[in-house]
Amino acid sequence: MRAVAVRDFGAEPELMELPAPEAGPGEILVRLRVAGINPFDWKAADGAMRDSVDHHFPMIMGSDGAGVVERVGAGVSRFKVGDAVYGQFMRVQQGLGSYADYAVADEHGPVAKFPEGLPYTWAAALPTASSTAYNLVETTKIEPGTVVLINGATGGVGQSAVQLAANKGAHVIATADPDMSDYMLELGATETIDFTRDSVIQDVLESHPGGIDVVIDLVTHTRGDTPLVAVLRRGGIYISTLGAADPDALAAIDIQGANLYNRATPELLALLAELADGGRLKVHIDHEIRLDDAPATITTLRTTHSNGKTVIIL
Ligand SMILES: NC(=O)c1ccc[n+]([C@@H]2O[C@H](COP(=O)([O-])OP(=O)(O)OC[C@H]3O[C@@H](n4cnc5c(N)ncnc54)[C@H](OP(=O)(O)O)[C@@H]3O)[C@@H](O)[C@H]2O)c1
Numbered sequence: 269m270r271a272v273a274v275r276d277f278g279a280e281p282e283l284m285e286l287p288a289p290e291a292g293p294g295e296i297l298v299r300l301r302v303a304g305i306n307p308f309d310w311k312a313a314d315g316a317m318r319d320s321v322d323h324h325f326p327m328i329m330g331s332d333g334a335g336v337v338e339r340v341g342a343g344v345s346r347f348k349v350g351d352a353v354y355g356q357f358m359r360v361q362q363g364l365g366s367y368a369d370y371a372v373a374d375e376h377g378p379v380a381k382f383p384e385g386l387p388y389t390w391a392a393a394l395p396t397a398s399s400t401a402y403n404l405v406e407t408t409k410i411e412p413g414t415v416v417l418i419n420g421a422t423g424g425v426g427q428s429a430v431q432l433a434a435n436k437g438a439h440v441i442a443t444a445d446p447d448m449s450d451y452m453l454e455l456g457a458t459e460t461i462d463f464t465r466d467s468v469i470q471d472v473l474e475s476h477p478g479g480i481d482v483v484i485d486l487v488t489h490t491r492g493d494t495p496l497v498a499v500l501r502r503g504g505i506y507i508s509t510l511g512a513a514d515p516d517a518l519a520a521i522d523i524q525g526a527n528l529y530n531r532a533t534p535e536l537l538a539l540l541a542e543l544a545d546g547g548r549l550k551v552h553i554d555h556e557i558r559l560d561d562a563p564a565t566i567t568t569l570r571t572t573h574s575n576g577k578t579v580i581i582l
Contacts, residue, residue, distance in 0.1 A: 355379030412437030420486030
């Protein structure tokens, strides 16, 4: 099968011909139609998990994907051949991932069926970004009237977080460059701040002098270096997807700090597909590319703008 894989940590991704995996007991083999790209894909290829788990090389990149069940292993009961499924397929220990024609998943792992009306491109774009957004909104207990700043709102996680927070009745302040501002308002943001020009802290405090309730930070990546806590009221919540929160240091200034390490469950994936199918969660596909364009696209995505999701049509 065709796959985009790396030969070692930090190596350039290459289009390769590799053996297709097989479905073992309790597993499904999926003929992928679309793979979704996330920043974690190249972080994993660079060795983000090298200290905690073994990796097999060549290692196919990617986690998210959508396709059709081609074979089921012994004992599988949740899925049958022909089901349209989507989810996370990264298995670094076996060198398997979603930038490939075929992937395998544990039937009880992060995979779910999705409705016929949902495009494969949307399904492939949802798993990591939208499940993370969902868990951020739930963990921070956003409810009607909560004022939340989403820093990094224009990316994959941010766009879902804006919608899910707005769906709960929150007042959403989204950081966005001017090109994306109207789109953020369309997704449900109440205010936008141009992070390329304005001082985000000053702007938030001008319109909310008493401080706001929650900061969802998808950009800051240095542990303990969290200037955005300046916009929070006493007792406010700061949550990071990049390990930036130092919960003890934040507790000392009366801020609840947390770092989210996302896990997508089959139940959450089923819910996200339902929300997307029902029009309550939109996905902005920025680029659709071919598998042989993936190595060059990854190089570009590492350093340039992301205004939505890039997906690979397989
Ligand atoms: N912990 C977890 O479990 C978990 C799960 C999912 C994601 N993550 C991480 O969370 C981060 C966000 O994920 P993602 O998929 O949403 O990434 P993404 O699609 O690359 O989005 C990042 C967004 O942040 C914007 N941005 C960059 N610099 C900014 C700044 N200074 N102020 C405000 N916005 C800024 C970018 O805009 P421009 O492109 O215009 O610069 C882009 O739209 C990634 O680092 C990812 O690895 C962690």
